[in-house]
Amino acid sequence: MMTRRRTGIIFFPAFDWSISITHPEREERLLYTRDQVFEEGLFDFDNIFEYSPGIASLSDINRVHICVPNCDSVLTETHRISAGGAITAAEKVMEGAVDNAFALVRPPGHHAMRFVYGTRGFCIINVEAIMVEYIRRKYGHRRIAIVDTDCHHGDGTQDIYWHDPDTLYISLHQDGRTLYPGTGFIGEFGGPNALGTTINIPLPPHTSDEGFLYVCDNLILPIIDEFQPDLIINSAGQDNHFTDPLTSMNFSAQGYAALTSRLSPHIAVLEGGYSIESALPYVNLGIILAMAGLDYSNVREPTFKPHEIQQSDAVTERIKRDVAVIYQLWKTRHEQRRDVIADKSTMTRKKTIFYDTDHITEKQVETVFMCDECGGLVTISSSTGHHPPVYAVIIPGRSCPSCRRRGKEIFHRTTTDDFHAIYLQDREHDVFCVKEDKRCGVTETASPTTTA
């Protein structure tokens, strides 16, 4: 027997926004979902409530991202509404208006990393991360689990939370050897201060309901149970569907509904999913009904034939094997962390990030200071062929005094002789400063504010 819950829906299909006329992220994307949701009369149900999205403020965005050169130059109002929709969903849950909420918004966000020069994988800003940091700022929740069920690896969310031991980021996705963005392997397991709070579960092509639910029951739920988050967020991408044109998975609307029901997220946020006519109306309906604790047994795609999309025994075996390996990694994360850190005081990684939509190649050098007290101070230098190099100092949320002191020092010491701009993102005090191009002054400051 399912428990009936009060569910909030923030439905913002952005019927007048697209990346380009034939792009998967186009006006038509949620049209048939709208039709299905309206025809089912969902907004008349006494436990389903529709809310208008807010608009995320620049402070909300600067709390998570470093947009180069600034927010206004890289994103549009549409992105701010999409993030604002996720924030509205969070507010409704946090303030008790509803038990859980689903932000059915577009464009998506999970490929957007900490630095933003342009669009990657249809995303510019990370809608969930902006929401999560808003929740931390306004309501003080610390431990948050994000389960990303989009078919593509959420490399943006992973990047943002790589060093954050308070955010458990679990991504299950089609194996990066066979799909964009080509990352998300088991060995990507979090930064040295946060080892184990990034979990990647690559799944073989043609995984069906059976495989997804196995992973949920035998890996995701046990890890969440041990992590003890205050909140569970679902990045609810819908492109694992058997009709999705961009991917090769065999997940169904029934499967999505069952997964949602087991995961029981406080907040779900739509990510990808581009089978707009054959999948989205049914998957979205299934997710909404599951969140509201209503009967979803009659949600069925017209083309659904379970025996035709049944995963092979080989797929089942591989999933079982990987689940065992990943769970073992999780169990031994503390020992591994000791070994990785040994006696190092900092660790540096070099990254090349490609913005596929805007054809920008970014090179980053990221340094994290080893710290037992907090996520550790992070500094990043970044450059592209189009932009002169910039530098960022990121003081983590819940920062320890020594990381904070060191971060301030580095920010003051670094001059615009070497970098076009120097950014300071102080997550704990919610301050964002920029020193720009030899004019040694703060030109942009984000104060601790909420959404517009």
Added chain:
Amino acid sequence: MILGIDVGGTHTDAVLINGTTVIKTAKVPTDLSNLFNSFLRATDTILSRVEEHHLDRIVLSTTISTNAVIQGKIDPVGMIISCGPGCAASSLLLPRHTVFVSGSIDHRGQEIEPVDSREITAASKHFSTRGIHHLGIVGKFSTRNPVHEYMIGDALQGEYDHISLGHRMSGNLNFPRRIATTYLNAAMWRLYNSFVDNVRSFARHRSITAPIYILKADGGTFEISQSARYPVGTILSGPAASIMGIMALSPITQDAVALDIGGTTTDIAVFAKGVPLLEPRGVTIEGHKTLIRGLRTASIGIGGDSILSYVNGTVIVGPGRAGPAAAFGGPSPTPTDAMIVLGYSTAGDRRTAVASLATLDPSGHTTPSELAELTFAAVIKGVSEAVSSMVAAINNEPVYTVHELLAGENISPEAAYIVGGPAREIAPHIEKGLGLPCVVPRNAEVANAVGAALARTTAELTLRADTEKQTLTIVEEGVQTPITKRFTHDIGVDICRDKLRERALKMGSYREDIQIELTEDQTFSMVRDGYVAGKNIRLKAQIKPGLITRTEESNIA
């Protein structure tokens, strides 16, 4: 001359209007057991034999269908429903005699599963053994493609007194509401039609040739023979009459609110630039959520005769009514008594009013005039808060485009129009409570009848063109016709306007009243496999509620 009649729950009001002047008014008590008689009595009271032959039109707002639903005087209906994939059938509120059949249509109007004719025969047998003579047929997504509803209807034609098809109720999507609306239409069909027959034979008998119109929930009218097919459109016309009356009696061009203060409740309506707002999804009657377009009203349980209680230094007003005010022989104190005690009204017996208010605080610590102050303040506060929250709800209504969200056209009332029993006495105080200038229209006591008399015909039409499937659908008219791939949005708009004009004329509209506006205008490129496969054009046009043009320039005095 125009005769307007409002058969309300308590009184039946009639007005006779010549040009822009109310030349006569009449009020008779309503006989709820025979509403046609109430109509007759009002007509006889107001109309001379001479005037009968100078009538240009008669408009009737009647509580008959509303009353039938509330009192359960409606017929059993056999409902044949095809549910298709989606929400479980158990989540639907279903009429008692419902049979589910196979057959489903998807969101684009494509057949997913055919109808099984054996199931139709079996359903009909099931109904006939239960003596059911009225049928409702509803399919999920039938507004996208009504073919299944037609097939079932055709198969059973002649076996029933009446069959209502779901897609004819409204062009809007909402399957549960379509079920409720279709059910009500079939359930009230017989009763409503006998009323229509009576009215028409009365007109014939008196040789009245003026067209007869009926008021709908959206404040528009339709010709009586049209109403006979679509009786559910006449539910909740009472509040609509009152709002149209306020419009007729005062020129409203700005954002405004209207308050109708009754004995038990106060009804609130909102105008945007002088046009009354409609319910976004449809009106609700006795728990039936319908697709019927209706004026958006909020009703709060505060009225002149509301019951009062005094708890911990606070007076609580309503909800509910025990009888008239004590000053008029009622059983207990009411807001009307408070107004009499405070000297805002000189009617009734003031001494009884004082005595009744005193009973609120048996300890005697609070004086009757203090209690009257508290009561009156609670009324003003309750009404003001309800107005604010209704305006806030309207301004928070979701929109689905970036443009609309950023444009954010918010309602911000500049005036309040007040009708109802204590309107004149209470208006100066509401003015303070709301911080808005308040207007009490003249002839407010017959506002409903005036509103009915002068309301224009409203209509709406939904056009959908799918150039990939090469079909055009106008569901309210049951039109489904092939188009070429070259069909454009502009052609669609022209067709939509033409068809709405035809529809409005058929419903009895005057030519000069046909001002068409597009309420939905969206064109989507449908992309399949990376190519634009066609256009999905979605248009909705309406003739919005308003007054007939011939009286609009100068207001009724």
